[in-house]
Amino acid sequence: MSSAESYAFLKGHGTENDFVLLPDPDGSVHGELSAERVRALCDRRAGIGGDGVLRVIRTTAVGEAGAGQTEADGGAEWFMDYRNADGSISEMCGNGIRVFGRHLAQAGLADPAGPVPVATRDGVKVLTFAGGEVDGEITVDMGVPRVLADTSVSVGDRTWPAVHVDMGNPHAVAFLDEGSDLADVGPLLEAPEHDAAVYPAGVNVEFVLRRAPGHVAMRVHERGSGETRACGTGACAVMVAAALADEAARDTSYRVDLPGGTLHISWTVDDRIMMTGPAVVLAEGVTRL
Numbered sequence: 001m002s003s004a005e006s007y008a009f010l011k012g013h014g015t016e017n018d019f020v021l022l023p024d025p026d027g028s029v030h031g032e033l034s035a036e037r038v039r040a041l042c043d044r045r046a047g048i049g050g051d052g053v054l055r056v057i058r059t060t061a062v063g064e065a066g067a068g069q070t071e072a073d074g075g076a077e078w079f080m081d082y083r084n085a086d087g088s089i090s091e092m093c094g095n096g097i098r099v100f101g102r103h104l105a106q107a108g109l110a111d112p113a114g115p116v117p118v119a120t121r122d123g124v125k126v127l128t129f130a131g132g133e134v135d136g137e138i139t140v141d142m143g144v145p146r147v148l149a150d151t152s153v154s155v156g157d158r159t160w161p162a163v164h165v166d167m168g169n170p171h172a173v174a175f176l177d178e179g180s181d182l183a184d185v186g187p188l189l190e191a192p193e194h195d196a197a198v199y200p201a202g203v204n205v206e207f208v209l210r211r212a213p214g215h216v217a218m219r220v221h222e223r224g225s226g227e228t229r230a231c232g233t234g235a236c237a238v239m240v241a242a243a244l245a246d247e248a249a250r251d252t253s254y255r256v257d258l259p260g261g262t263l264h265i266s267w268t269v270d271d272r273i274m275m276t277g278p279a280v281v282l283a284e285g286v287t288r289l
């Protein structure tokens with residue numbers, strides 16, 4: 001595509017984790033969406049601005065468009081082709097998939113009355129709209145978490161023990177001491193240091209403070225996007241680490257506060273993580289970026 005061509009975009013956010021959405025049903029608009037184009041779109045001064053890009057593409061077109069392969073599409077018509085702001089690819093985006101689902105419902109591409117399956121690089125996730133309403137809060141079945149080795153993360157000369165939780169994408173969850181302030185971690189413009197042997201493809205790092213039983217607050221530095229106002233997969237990883245530390249039984253729920261809003265996360269008796277939160281599509285237009 002030449003830079004003179006124009007194409008449609010939408011802008012949305014989930015708990016202020018914001019995204020540029022690119023409708024590309026058959027993959028012909030963006031072809032092999034380049035990292036350079038993603039960076040241009042996400043640029044907050046010279047572009048539209050966002051923590052990432054969500055290409056809205058049919059599962060049948062994913063291979064030809066070079067968007068990578070999914071596992072079986074599980075009957076999902078749509079594939080969330082997620083890119084971080086630096087142009088890198090991630091397996092999953094928890095806030096992004098709610099925004100993706102909101103767009104599908106508002107555009108008449110999916111029926112909010114029923115479960116809406118969406119294919120991702122981490123397999124198919126099923127979305128449920130509260131009350132079956134197009135604007136209802138969205139719950140996502142995020143699948144079964146994987147809790148891996150203990151590790152550590154560092155910012156400057158400070159180091160915290162951390163838990164490696166995989167939600168399809170990698171997370172390091174570090175708990176702050178009681179009585180600390182989330183601001184104490186300091187600026188997170190630079191990625192916290194981590195063990196590259198544990199996270200060869202990089203990691204999303206969450207710093208967590210306990211507020212009350214079943215209630216935590218967090219800040220996050222995202223791989224490929226820097227510090228963001230919220231991270232859905234990160235909130236799920238935090239909930240898992242907190243519930244394990246609390247020795248909470250399955251069928252438990254936590255409230256997770258993030259700088260951009262609140263998510264509610266449950267761990268079901270059959271070991272699945274369910275994430276509920278808002279999703280907003282706030283603008284649409286045409287760009288030549």
Ligand SMILES: N[C@@H](CCC[C@H](N)C(=O)O)C(=O)O
Pocket residue numbers: 017052084089090091092093094095096169170204222223224225228230231232233234
């Ligand atoms: N903000 C997302 C996560 C996006 C991907 C992440 N930066 C990664 O590289 O794994 C979320 O809401 O989950």
